[in-house]
Amino acid sequence: MYQLDFSVLNEYLPAIMDGLVMTIKISIMSIILGSIMGVAGALCRISKSFVLRSIGNVYVEWIRNTPLLIQILFIYFGLGVFFNLTPMTSSVLALSFFSGAYITEIIRAGIQSIHRGQREAALSIGMTDWQVMRLIILPQAIKRILPPLAGQFITLIKDSSLVSVIAVTDLTYVAKNIVTITFRAFEVWLAIAAFYFILSFGLSLAVRKLEERLAESD
């Protein structure tokens, strides 16, 4: 009979913490880079230029219709043939490209949901297109897309566990190693799941707080 023994967690806590820090680091970098790509992607998708619109469409459809695991493997091993990418860089690139495609769609929908009267009023006082976007449309759109955006960020944190396949020493990779050494699969994986839960749920609570603050003008 299997005897539960959580003491292994204590013993390997420093390693787990290192993995946790790595997961957080990759997640934060990918959230930032992915958001930038999302804004750029959305601006392409709604652009007047056919070329930019096409680039936006191809990007979104290509990413959304291929598995993330394949994208990670392609960037690390595939592009690795031409460029010298570290596992860390590859992971951030893959996760950013991946979440960026979904964020593109979220932001595009948000921008298009803002009443055109807002744009017309801003143009009528002499704002340039870029000012209208930056000062009037995006701030209102971001408020509206915060909930789906938070969902996407949480998905990204959880999906980051896939980068363990290219030997990034994140939470999942560390856990695999500890299980290999200690055979304490139940305890370790349960604890690791709890860590992911705390990260994801913590983020969703933070976003909820932010939403309340932004609701001031509603």
Place this chain on the structure above:
Amino acid sequence: MIELKNIYKNYGSLEVLKNVSMKVGQGEVVVVIGPSGSGKSTLLRTINGLETIQSGEVYVDGIAVQASEANLHKARQLTGMVFQQFNLFNHKNVLDNVTMGPIHVQKKSRKEAEEIAKNLLTKVGLPEKASVYPSKLSGGQQQRVAIARALAMHPQVMLFDEPTSALDPEMIAEVLEVMKGLARDGMTMIVVTHEMGFAREVADRVVFMDGGVILEEATPHEFFTNPQNERAQLFLSKILNH
């Protein structure tokens, strides 16, 4: 001040404006009336380029609006526009709505812009609402803020696109009052409206449009007592006898 020459616009086979020409002089108040779908709002919106046209020329204070992006931009700064749906910036409070143009377009300091804004908010009767968000205001109050926002750019011309059509009856008067005040101060105004009382009282000239053409132009007195055009007569009999 404003000159429209042979403005033509169509959506496919639907002709919205059929070679419309019009002139508005400095300090003149022109009221444009006509049935819905007559092209009057579209005509107004061509003046600041919110509506593109297929042919014709628009001049604002001598600037050819269609000639270049820079001209369009300049013309927009000379014209203030007030919309049927107010279109206040929902994420900004009243003061920020009004200071936005002076700060970001005219590059004035925040202090200077706020001074202008506070004076204008007093002028439209809402000095105490500076820190309130649009969603907390009544329609009439929102529209008065929208007027202040347009005035903050020191426009040469004010364009009103059915400014009272979305308002509850009891709020129409407060907006019209502000508009009358502007007219008294000598502002050049083009007003698309269904408020015949306003036209009669304030307009220097009434323009009647239907089917994308101007059918009659006259002083309010002539227009309301003795309209020449048949469709104008029909229109007036419909709206005045109910």
